Amino acid sequence: MKLKIAIQKSGRLHDDSIKLLKECGIDINNGVNKLKTEASNFPLEVFFLRDDDIPQYIEDGVADIGIVGENVVLEKKKQVNIVEKLGFGKCRLSMAVPKAMEYASVQDLQHTRIATSYPVIVSEFLQRHNITAEIHEISGSVEIAPGIGLADAICDLVSSGSTLFMNGLKEVETVLKSEAVLAACHQLQPEQQQLLDKLQFRIQAVKRAKNTKYILLNAPNEKLNEIIGLLPGMKSPTVLPLAQQGWSSVHSVLNENDFWDIIESLKAAGAQGILVVPIEKMVI
Numbered sequence: 001m002k003l004k005i006a007i008q009k010s011g012r013l014h015d016d017s018i019k020l021l022k023e024c025g026i027d028i029n030n031g032v033n034k035l036k037t038e039a040s041n042f043p044l045e046v047f048f049l050r051d052d053d054i055p056q057y058i059e060d061g062v063a064d065i066g067i068v069g070e071n072v073v074l075e076k077k078k079q080v081n082i083v084e085k086l087g088f089g090k091c092r093l094s095m096a097v098p099k100a101m102e103y104a105s106v107q108d109l110q111h112t113r114i115a116t117s118y119p120v121i122v123s124e125f126l127q128r129h130n131i132t133a134e135i136h137e138i139s140g141s142v143e144i145a146p147g148i149g150l151a152d153a154i155c156d157l158v159s160s161g162s163t164l165f166m167n168g169l170k171e172v173e174t175v176l177k178s179e180a181v182l183a184a185c186h187q188l189q190p191e192q193q194q195l196l197d198k199l200q201f202r203i204q205a206v207k208r209a210k211n212t213k214y215i216l217l218n219a220p221n222e223k224l225n226e227i228i229g230l231l232p233g234m235k236s237p238t239v240l241p242l243a244q245q246g247w248s249s250v251h252s253v254l255n256e257n258d259f260w261d262i263i264e265s266l267k268a269a270g271a272q273g274i275l276v277v278p279i280e281k282m283v284i
């Protein structure tokens with residue numbers, strides 16, 4: 001019994017999808033132009049597909065699970081479960097208009113022509129805001145549509161915004177924030193569900209580790225309580241005596257988000273020799 005996973009054949013999500021599986025300890029040999037392969041050390045069969053097709057394959061049960069942009073899942077309206085956000089492939093689906101156009105609010109989209117590859121998501125957005133507009137569905141190079149007179153506005157995926165800028169456009173509304181997700185079939189066999197649970201357990205350990213750092217520092221004993229109070233730790237920090245009298249070594253884990261604030265407070269409280277090291281996996 002194998003778990004069948006669909007990932008993007010080539011494109012923005014391909015490398016990170018393979019990398020994630022690798023970080024989960026799953027080796028797949030990914031020959032060029034291969035459409036299908038198997039993992040050597042996990043009961044996993046991998047299909048390489050166009051990202052647009054992945055939700056359908058999962059709905060049909062041809063693939064049990066898949067890695068795909070949330071934007072694609074929402075656009076395709078297939079019956080699949082999003083079981084895990086994966087933290088890569090981050091982007092937003094945004095409305096953009098020519099730089100010279102005066103734009104004050106979403107009302108300015110009233111009676112415009114909007115070019116997009118995401119007609120379903122865009123029409124839901126327009127409905128939510130009571131806007132009537134004409135949607136022109138095009139499959140690529142959406143950003144040139146206003147320049148060639150095909151549309152007044154566009155709705156497209158953006159990460160840095162430089163493509164929009166280069167095409168004389170400005171971003172005016174965020175319609176959706178997206179990232180790569182793990183999507184699964186509604187009806188999984190118990191064996192497949194067990195394999196998915198096992199995979200998700202590993203993915204969560206990898207994700208957690210990415211957001212967390214291991215910290216080691218030296219503290220004068222009279223400042224220990226204050227310093228320990230600043231550290232969250234998994235349970236509580238580990239404190240070990242140093243060879244040098246009156247000093248201790250303190251070990252703990254930190255969330256990347258509060259990282260710099262905590263480091264500054266630690267230094268101010270008298271911590272020295274602060275080392276911060278990456279964590280490879282974190283199982284709780």
Ligand code: ATP
Pocket residue numbers: 008009010011012013049050051052068069070071072089090091157158159160178179180
């Ligand atoms: P395919 O050949 O598989 O159909 P594609 O051209 O439709 O590929 P890509 O451009 O490779 O798709 O993008 C795949 C996914 O990467 C998008 O659906 C989106 O979730 C994510 N993504 C992240 N950043 C961006 C970006 N700046 N532009 C487009 N997609 C992005």
Ligand code: MG
Pocket residue numbers: 050051052
């Ligand atoms: Mg595609």
